[in-house]
Amino acid sequence: MHPTRRDFIALAGGLAGAQAVPGLAWADAPGHVLRAGPAEVQLAPEDFPETRVWAYDGHVPGPTLRRRQGDMFEARLVNGLEQATTIHWHGLRLPNAMDGVPGMTQAAVRPGESFDYRFALRDAGTFWYHPHANSLEQISRGLAGVLVVDEAESPDLDGDEVLVLDDWRLTEDAQVHPEFGNRHDMSHAGRLGNYITVNGEGELRRRYARGTRLRLRLVNAATARVFRLVFQGMTAWVVALDAMPLEAPERVDEVEIGPAQRVDLIVDVTAASGEEAIIGSVERDGTYATVSVSVEGPEQALRTTPRALPPNDLPVLEPSGAxxxxxxxxxxxxxxxxxxxxxxxxxxxxxxxxxxxxxxxxxxxxxxxxxxxxxxxxxxxxxxxxxxxxxxxxxxxxxxxxxxxxxxxxxxxxxxxxxxxxxxxxxxxxxxxxxxxxxxxxxxxxxxxxxxxxxxxxxx
Structure with a gap:
């Protein structure tokens, strides 16, 4: 692996990077108001100008909304864009009228207007939200956020982080490339970016002690990129896919996560004090660090395999004869x-x-x-x-x-x-x-x- 900042920037011809910040910033009250509109954020390294984006509440990614299973969720979308939009609450089993698909489940929310979403949170897990109107442009410009629904009983953890994986197609002055839906992208792999981010930040540096146990909620908000992630100095178990817990945790050395998918991991930091633990993204020309953890502080004893998360109440599936x-x-x-x-x-x-x-x-x-x-x-x-x-x-x-x-x-x-x-x-x-x-x-x-x-x- 090559976890240096300069190596990772070189991946995208001078505009590449990998990073993450705490996923649970921006505490919110019930009935959150999400404002979709223009903003400027420092996506690229500081020697580049700020990037003009479209964002929820001025943040990329948007605020992480956190609720408990069984809560009634309420949010108001206020459209500050110059084009119509909606919010699709991806992965949630909710009433059809709340699904956020313009022309099918609701009318598009026009500029300056608002729409209220309200539904019960049936399932615990990691979900995300994004527009379903002009999705390619609106998501590519930054409109995405995460909804975490906590279980009634939390697992034995030392930390819980949301990591939103994304890639951006940026110009030389670090602006979102304004061409959307060109024929090459549409007929090939899609709008692949040249700048990789995690939580929209410049380069993740974390400090954890050996033996720290974390829940990492991975969300792929990219419109085309399939990420392949590998782990160094960590022991990782998959405990949920697309918010739904596995029957038993699965020990993994790597994870594939496609656009819109979520993977919940429980990770133990196993690198020795003074070393680094790394989550790397496997690319064509090598593996590059996306998350780097400096291992320091009082060590904890390594724990056994984590227990499974409590299951959600899902229907009985009988494929025989279906x-x-x-x-x-x-x-x-x-x-x-x-x-x-x-x-x-x-x-x-x-x-x-x-x-x-x-x-x-x-x-x-x-x-x-x-x-x-x-x-x-x-x-x-x-x-x-x-x-x-x-x-x-x-x-x-x-x-x-x-x-x-x-x-x-x-x-x-x-x-x-x-x-x-x-x-x-x-x-x-x-x-x-x-x-x-x-x-x-x-x-x-x-x-x-x-x-x-x-x-x-x-x-x-």
Whole structure:
């Protein structure tokens, strides 16, 4: 690993960095008012100017909102942008009218207007919030924050931190590159940035003693980058994925976290006093430090494997005999769309779709159609085998309910709301249609979403 500041800046041609700050700053009262609007923050090193961003309450990331399971959550969005926006409360099982999808669950909040969100917090875990209007630009400019819902009983910990992973496409003067949705991004891997941040800060330096036990809540707020993280001088266990606790903690040496996914870790600092513990991001040309911990202070005895977190109350999933709705992901550079694809209610030739900025399809359908991809009865179990025929990974997200991956012999993976499917993979999920309403089902690479990979399901 190369945990030096200069090495990490070199990763992005003079505008790269990795960092984190305490995740639970900005204490908030019930009924928080979130103001979306322009702000200036010091994203790049101090010898660069401040970056003009769009932010919640002037912070990047936005304030970490913290509540307890069972609380009634209330927040008011005030739109200080010059374009319409909403807030999607990602991963929460909430009433359909609170899901924040303009034109589907609510009207877009116009400039100068506000919208009140109110719903019960059914599940404990790590969630996040972001716009679902003009998502590529609004998220890329900085609009994202985290909602932590605490369990009734906290695990045995010495600290609890939120780490929001992000990448930014910055110009030479450290400003957000103003071109969004260019054809290359839309037809390839998406809007990959040249400057990596954690919690929007310049370079994380932490001090912990050997034996310190931490809960790290990782959130990937990037619109395209799949992070691969490795650990040095730490012992790490995954205890929850996308807010849902695992049945037993899983010891790991590395973690993959795609756009919109969350990974909760319990980490023990095992490096000796005077050394460093590091979380590194694996990139094409090496592994670079994103979090560096100076190990110092009175040592603690190393603890045994942590206990599992208390489970959330999830439905019983019975995939045997469930209806199967196959989903084929196709299109993009190098492989392309079929000769004809359904778009805006009619069959359209691939060339015309490319000219219209549509490069991807689900089951031969580009973008939304009047008919849902899945129409399920309330309480029905549905299986969706997803085949990725494209040359790029896709981070598939289902709104309103969680799902489990289905393996052979009816073995089931952990509960999730977002799943990364790599090229030429077929991954099958199953979910219980427990939450009535119309719900989005789309790729969370925002450039892919806006250029064809967006559909919906109906539960009634």
């Amino acid at each position: 209806r199967r709705v196959p989903l084929v992901l196709e299109g993009g550079a190098m492989r392309g769309l079929p000769d004809q694809v359904r778009w805006q209610g009619r069959k359209t030739e691939a060339r015309a779709l490319y000219e219209a900025g549509q490069f991807w399809a689900f089951n031969g359908q580009a973008g939304m159609d009047a008919e849902p991809l899945v129409e399920a009865a309330l309480g029905e179990t549905v299986r969706v085998p997803m085949e990725n025929r494209t040359a790029f990974p896709h981070s598939m997200h289902l709104h309103g309910q969680h799902f489990r991956e289905v393996f052979t012999d009816w073995k089931l993976g952990p509960w999730r709301d977002t799943l990364v499917i790599h090229p030429d993979e077929t991954r099958e999920i199953a979910f219980v249609a427990e939450n009535p309403g119309d719900w989005m089902f789309h790729c969370h690479m925002a450039a892919h979403q806006m250029s064809g990979m967006m559909n919906w399901i109906r539960i009634a």
